[in-house]
Amino acid sequence: MQSEQMLDFSAQSESFRIGRDMHLHLCLCLLLVLLSPATGETISINYPSGYANLTATCPDSYCSLENLSVAFSADRALKLKELHLSYCSRYSVPFQMLNLTPNLSSLVIRNCSLYYISKEILKPVSNLSALQMQRTNLWVLRDEQFGTVPRLEILELGHNTIHTVHVRAFKGLARLRLLGLQANGIGQLLEGTFDPLVELLHLDLSGNEIESLPGTIFGQNSKLRTLMLNGNRLTVLTPQTLGHLADLRLLDLSHCGQLSELHLHSAHTVFLEASGVTSLVIEGSVIRLLADNNELTHLSIGDKSSVLHLNLHGNLLDGNDTDTLLRGMWNLDSLDLSKNLIEALPQPGGTEDANELYLLPSLRYLNLAYNQVGRLPVASPLLSPRLNHLDLSHNHMLAVQVESFAGLLNLESLYLEGNRLNDLDYELLHRQHEGLKELGLNDNEFGTIFFRKMATYMTDRGVYLPPRGQHTAPFNNTQLDVDWPTVTGQVLAQNRDHAGVAGIHPYWTLRDILAMVTLVVVMLILLLHLYRILEEEGCFRRYRRWRSPERTASGVGRLNEQDSEV
Helix, strand or coil: CHHHHHHHHHHHHHHHHHHHHHHHHHHHHHHHHHHHHHHCCCCCCECCCCCECHHHHCCCCEEEEECCCCCECCCCCCCCCEEEEECCCCCHHHHHHHHHCCCCCEEEEECCCCCCCCCCCCHHHCCCCEEEEECCCCCEECCCCCCCCCCCCEEECCCCCCCEECCCCCCCCCCCCEEECCCCCCCCCCCCCCCCCCCCCEEECCCCCCCCCCCCCCCCCCCCCEEECCCCCCCCCCHHHHCCCCCCCEEECCCCCCCEEEEECCEEEEECCCCCEEEEEEEEEEEEEECCCCCCCEEEEEEHHHCCEEECCCCCCCHHHHHHHHCCCCCCCEEECCCCCCCCCCCCCCCCCCCCCCCCCCCCEEECCCCCCCCCCCCCCCCCCCCCEEECCCCCCCCCCHHHHCCCCCCCEEECCCCCCCCCCHHHHHHHCCCCCEEECCCCCCCHHHHHHHHHHHHHCCCECCCCCCCCCCCCCCHHHHCCCCHHHHHHHHHCCCCCCCCCCCCCCHHHHHHHHHHHHHHHHHHHHHHHHHHHCCHHHHHHHHCCCCCCHHHCCCCCHHHHHC
16 A cells, blocks of 8 residues: 555656656756747757757847757747758758748858759748748759749849859740859850840849850840849940840940950940950930940940940040040039040040031039049039039149139039149139149149248138048059050050150150250269369370280380379
């Protein structure tokens, strides 16, 4: 009887202990679930069976999990809509969770050891509309790989190791609007690869190893708005390749190796930085063209009235090229022609069309720094009445007539550094432009007293004079700027210089001539003094005796005793 009582007591104790443990475990789970949104940390709840419960871990519509290394129970997270997985240590864990999230619409996987993804794996999440996989080991896209997720609208596969894309890889993605394949190792794309993507709006192929594109690769992507091809190895891009993209908003072809000649149809914004382009023809319209650090000698735009911003810094354009280019750009707001080969500003009239009035009425920003401009004409169309920023620094100007700026009623910033100015009517300049806020005058040939007086006058009237070296032209000083002009353009740049020009300032002033004459006279005086010293020391007499044919063989190469005593 006593033994039976002891057994009942032990059984009751064991059941009490199990119930207490379960109660404490449930309380701990509830506490962790309540605290997890507040702390923003990912918490995985493990039950005694060794499996994690996804429903308890991700009770809301959004969930982010890191460092997954355990399996999950069969409980499905029906409320989960957006799932972020990162740093997965097991290949099967991320896709095992897809069977537990039937209502998932967005899936993000980063920094996981995934080498392959099949359409069967994505079948449980057929309603998926956005898939992002970055920094994985994904290396190939096979045929119909995303066929089980036909509602996919965003597919971001950038920053992986993809080097092969099969021609039918995107079959079944008729709703896809954004495709990102940037920063991979793709070297070739076959014709018809993007044909299923009839609704595609954004395509990013930047940072790959593409050397050429088929002529009709974008033939079925007429709705494409953004095309990123920058950072590839493109050497040729035919007009047919982009001919089907009639409503292109952004085209990025910067840092594309050596494109040389380029023929485009139209685009709202074109980035063409450092691509080795020598000739550019745009048949239609362009609003913003950024073609800096190339080797452009020819540029033609069909619809000039559409141009608002034009950046041509670091090319090989001269005054005639810019004269032809800028005619008709009535809406041009910003123009950067710095670091070209411009020797003179365009003037009204010209030989192209005498009936066309040369005007740039909307121009507000003009940069002509680092050119070869020798003088500033009064009636140049570049000096628009709306101009508020004018940069003429580092040119070859010997004098500037302040009257040339009389029509610039809105001028706020004027930079004249790095020229050879020795005089400036600064009082008239301020009277003409009382709204002037910044004036750059360093690195000229002003006298010290004159410059100090001018600086005091302007500073007292609220005009800021930047110190030497503070004002720099508003462009990036990349390695291309340092090596400008490029190797292939150096010969052309040298041929366009004036004969005898070897430096930045090729003109002789009266001061230069007087300095040279003084140096020559001083040199002659020094030579005469040297001659007298050598004559008094008898050097010439000894030299003549040494060279005399009457000298004996024993005396060759010696000085006689008399000369030595002297």
